[in-house]
Amino acid sequence: MKKTLTINLGGIVFHIDEDAYISLNQYLENLKNHFSREEGYRDILDDIESRIAEILNDKRSESKQVITREDVAAVIAMMGQPIEIEQEENPNSHQDASRTEKGDKRFFRNPDEKVIAGICSGIAAYFHLDPVWVRLIFLVFVAAGGSGIMLYIVLWFVIPEAQTASDRLEMRGKKINISNIEKTMREEVSELRTRVGSMAGESAASLKRAGKGSGFFFEMVRKSLLGVLAFTARAVLILTGIILIVAGLGLLLALFAYALGWTGGIYSDADYTALSFPALANLMVGCDMHVVFLQLILLMVLGIPFFMLFYNGLRMVFRFDRIRHLGLTMFNIWIVAIFFLAWSGLKIYNLYKSGDEKQIDIVLEKPAADTLNVILMADDPGLKYLRNEKYGFPGDLKMIITEKKELYVLPTIRIEESNDSLISITQTTTARGKTWSEAHQHLTALRFQSATSGSSLRISPFVRMPIQECWRGEMVTLVIRVPRGKFIHLDQGLRDLNPYWYHQLNPNDTSAFQMSKNETEVVPGQDSLKGKDDTSHAPIISKQAP
Amino acid sequence: MRKGVLELCILAIVAKQDAYASDIITKLKEARLIVVEGTLYPLLTRLKNDGLTVYRWEESKSGPPRKYHQITEPGLKALSELKDDWQELIISVDKILTSPSPPGAGFNPTL
Numbered sequence: 001m002k003k004t005l006t007i008n009l010g011g012i013v014f015h016i017d018e019d020a021y022i023s024l025n026q027y028l029e030n031l032k033n034h035f036s037r038e039e040g041y042r043d044i045l046d047d048i049e050s051r052i053a054e055i056l057n058d059k060r061s062e063s064k065q066v067i068t069r070e071d072v073a074a075v076i077a078m079m080g081q082p083i084e085i086e087q088e089e090n091p092n093s094h095q096d097a098s099r100t101e102k103g104d105k106r107f108f109r110n111p112d113e114k115v116i117a118g119i120c121s122g123i124a125a126y127f128h129l130d131p132v133w134v135r136l137i138f139l140v141f142v143a144a145g146g147s148g149i150m151l152y153i154v155l156w157f158v159i160p161e162a163q164t165a166s167d168r169l170e171m172r173g174k175k176i177n178i179s180n181i182e183k184t185m186r187e188e189v190s191e192l193r194t195r196v197g198s199m200a201g202e203s204a205a206s207l208k209r210a211g212k213g214s215g216f217f218f219e220m221v222r223k224s225l226l227g228v229l230a231f232t233a234r235a236v237l238i239l240t241g242i243i244l245i246v247a248g249l250g251l252l253l254a255l256f257a258y259a260l261g262w263t264g265g266i267y268s269d270a271d272y273t274a275l276s277f278p279a280l281a282n283l284m285v286g287c288d289m290h291v292v293f294l295q296l297i298l299l300m301v302l303g304i305p306f307f308m309l310f311y312n313g314l315r316m317v318f319r320f321d322r323i324r325h326l327g328l329t330m331f332n333i334w335i336v337a338i339f340f341l342a343w344s345g346l347k348i349y350n351l352y353k354s355g356d357e358k359q360i361d362i363v364l365e366k367p368a369a370d371t372l373n374v375i376l377m378a379d380d381p382g383l384k385y386l387r388n389e390k391y392g393f394p395g396d397l398k399m400i401i402t403e404k405k406e407l408y409v410l411p412t413i414r415i416e417e418s419n420d421s422l423i424s425i426t427q428t429t430t431a432r433g434k435t436w437s438e439a440h441q442h443l444t445a446l447r448f449q450s451a452t453s454g455s456s457l458r459i460s461p462f463v464r465m466p467i468q469e470c471w472r473g474e475m476v477t478l479v480i481r482v483p484r485g486k487f488i489h490l491d492q493g494l495r496d497l498n499p500y501w502y503h504q505l506n507p508n509d510t511s512a513f514q515m516s517k518n519e520t521e522v523v524p525g526q527d528s529l530k531g532k533d534d535t536s537h538a539p540i541i542s543k544q545a546p
Numbered sequence: 547m548r549k550g551v552l553e554l555c556i557l558a559i560v561a562k563q564d565a566y567a568s569d570i571i572t573k574l575k576e577a578r579l580i581v582v583e584g585t586l587y588p589l590l591t592r593l594k595n596d597g598l599t600v601y602r603w604e605e606s607k608s609g610p611p612r613k614y615h616q617i618t619e620p621g622l623k624a625l626s627e628l629k630d631d632w633q634e635l636i637i638s639v640d641k642i643l644t645s646p647s648p649p650g651a652g653f654n655p656t657l
Contacts, residue, residue, distance in 0.1 A: 011610030031584070040591050047587045047613065051567055057609060080582020088585045089552070 004066055010046075010053030014060075016067040024052075024072045034082035048079065108162035108171040119155045122162070125171045132327040136305070241316030248310025255306060259298045283407075285348055287470040297344060300337035304330050352473060355432045356439035362425040364452050372423050372480065373456040374413075375491045377449060382408045382462040408462040411448060411476040415488060418481035425457060425480050432473040439472070448476045552589055554628040555579060557617060560599060561625055566612045590615060598624050 003018045016024070031048060035041040055075050056067055080088070110121040113131060120138055124131035141148030162171050256262070261278040277298065281291045308330060315322065364372070418424060427450060433439035442465075449460040463476045482488060555577070559570050567586060574580045593599045598621035603611045617625070 035588060038588055038591070039595055043594070044587045044591045047567060047590065048584060050610070050613070051571075051583060051587075054568065054609065078583055080584040082584075084582045085584040085588070088580055088582060089588065 009056070010050035012053045012057055014053075014056060014067050015065055016072075017069060020067050020069040020072045023069060023076075027072075027076050030082050034086070052079065106171065107159050109156075109159050110171060111161055116152070117156050118161070119152060119159060122159060122171060130322075130327045132331040135331065136308075237316050241313045244309050244313025245317065246313075248306050248308075248313055251306040252303060252310065255299065255302050259295045283471050285351060285470060288351055289344065289347065294344060297337055297340050300333060301341050304334045304337070351434055352432045353434060354436045354439045355430060355473075356436060356443045358429045358443060360427050362427055362450060362452060362457065364423065364425070364457070365454055371455065371486065371489050372425075372482070373489045373491065374480075375456050375458045377458055377460050380449075380460050380462060382460075382464065405466065407465050407471060409465070409471075409475065410461070411459070411463050411478055413478045413480065416479060416481050418483040421483050423480070423482050423486060425478060428477045428479070430473065430475050430477070442472050442474055446474050446476070450478070550628065551632075552579060552585070553593065554625070554632060556586075556589060556593065557598065557621060557625040557628065560615045561617045561622065564614045564616045566604075566614050570615070593621070597621075 004015045005018060005021050007014050007016055007021065028045070028049070032041070032045060035044050038044060052075050055078065056071060059067070059071050059074075107126055108122050110118040110125050112118075113121040115121075115135065120134040121131040123129075124134045138148045138152065141151060258277050278291050278295060281289075281294050285291075285294070308327070311326070314320075427448075429443060429446060429448065431439050431442035431446065433442050445465055447460075447464040448462075449458075451458045457480075459478070463474065465471075465474050480488065552574075555574060556570060559565055559573055567590070570590075571580075571583050571586055574586065580586065590599070594601065594615075597618060599615050599617055601613045601615045604614050606612045
């Protein structure tokens with residue numbers, strides 16, 4: 001329930017909510033104060049009241065008899081606050097400090113060339129830049145933590161839209177761009193030159209007007225300083241240009257080298273994360289997507305910004321006019337590439353969507369032993385590739401693809417502290433795919449051998465799989481749980497195969513790593529070593545997965 | 547830049563036909579010359595005080611009587627002067643805008 005008042009506005013009777021009445025009354029009071037210095041301000045106010053009455057009258061209907069606060073707010077927005085009226089009536093007045101003003105230029109949102117609200121385009125108009133650059137900068141801010149989004153929203157509220165023709169003209173002022181700065185500088189420099197050239201003559205003349213001598217001197221100093229400043233600015237510009245050229249070109253080259261796989265052989269750098277891009281793409285998604293397509297996307301998404309760096313560097317140094325529409329075209333292509341990138345990402349995600357997992361507990365025949373011996377199966381067919389230099393050195397090897405189209409991946413071995421007094425081993429096999437059945441199929445195609453004999457665990461050095469299909473994250477993880485006071489002994493073959501495993505065992509704990517190295521000297525049951533400090537020799541151990 | 551331009555437009559509108567405030571507002575808004583309606587009223591009052599316009603009351607079917615603005619003889623004279631000024635301004639500005647730039651100077655706007 002609300003209290004309403006009856007008012008007579010411009011000769012029409014209205015029922016009006018009390019709060020609406022208060023805000024309308026306040027508004028009319030403000031107008032009265034504003035216009036009170038005008039001749040005949042009564043007329044103005046009467047006219048405005050009549051107009052308000054007319055608008056409010058249109059808002060009334062059979063079902064809606066009462067003027068609400070919202071109605072009044074709408075009317076005030078239409079009529080304008082005194083300050084807005086002042087601004088529009090007399091744009092040169094500087095009374096309104098809430099709007100950014102600089103000479104005859106103001107920030108406006110540009111409604112004619114807008115993507116979202118015309119903020120970038122308005123800023124570009126203010127500085128006479130191509131809107132593409134401002135948008136790119138915004139996108140960088142968006143990409144770097146999303147601050148660009150916040151900034152955009154704030155600016156949206158703060159910057160008014162250019163609504164009238166005069167707003168549009170005020171939006172652009174004298175242009176500030178490279179060629180303009182250059183022009184000014186060149187003028188300054190040539191002026192300096194003529195100055196210096198006629199120095200001799202002028203100095204003679206200046207003697208005659210000795211009275212003005214000091215003024216002339218200061219003028220000379222001013223001109224020289226300006227000249228020096230101009231040279232410095234030009235030098236900075238050229239230097240920046242050179243840096244941009246070198247950076248842009250370097251980044252472009254690196255990008256091409258990576259995307260097109262110029263970086264040496266595919267398997268020479270055998271840690272698969274360091275595979276060349278085409279090899280990695282082929283291995284992971286090659287069966288479902290064209291690698292060339294992915295290469296193209298990569299080249300465009302990263303290459304276009306790099307190229308524009310290079311291009312603008314060239315412009316700074318060699319001062320040629322910009323190529324028409326180049327920036328806009330590049331930006332459009334880039335946006336399309338971004339779209340395809342998102343699409344490919346989604347597709348790749350789908351390829352890896354479902355996972356299957358198999359877990360088996362390996363049971364030792366003599367679990368009571370103090371030490372678990374882990375022994376390499378020396379007859380594994382994969383071992384012959386290790387001795388072949390073509391496939392790199394075992395030290396940093398993680399993945400091999402053979403001529404027989406088989407993929408060899410090192411299993412992951414992780415050592416954890418056991419909760420009970422027994423050494424236990426769990427072997428987990430995982431694979432992924434579009435669907436569960438596909439993941440399961442990948443899982444069953446995988447070969448990995450492990451066997452126990454006595455207190456020893458014998459394992460195959462590689463996980464082997466056919467790669468008629470792509471690699472879909474197939475992996476074998478062995479988790480060995482060891483209680484405190486018991487030991488693990490890796491045999492020589494295993495240690496030679498991959499010293500990297502030591503890091504896997506204990507990526508962070510260097511003391512435990514030391515212990516692993518000395519382990520060859522640890523003989524089961526040798527009390528002198530064990531007895532010294534049991535806990536320090538415990539094969540424990542990082543809880544983090546490598 | 548609009549000093550006098552709004553006055554010129556209002557005079558031109560009322561010279562064509564007697565108009566009341568809403569008509570004038572509609573036309574100025576269509577031309578995107580004003581945004582807030584409040585701008586119009588002080589201008590109308592000023593024109594009236596300067597004797598360039600007069601107004602008369604006319605009955606309305608849908609409400610209270612309306613104030614119709616009408617141009618006067620001095621108003622017509624002022625209008626033609628303002629029009630001439632405007633034409634001259636356009637020609638002068640055009641001359642500068644369309645004059646060819648010396649080779650090698652300036653830049654190519656590619657917006």
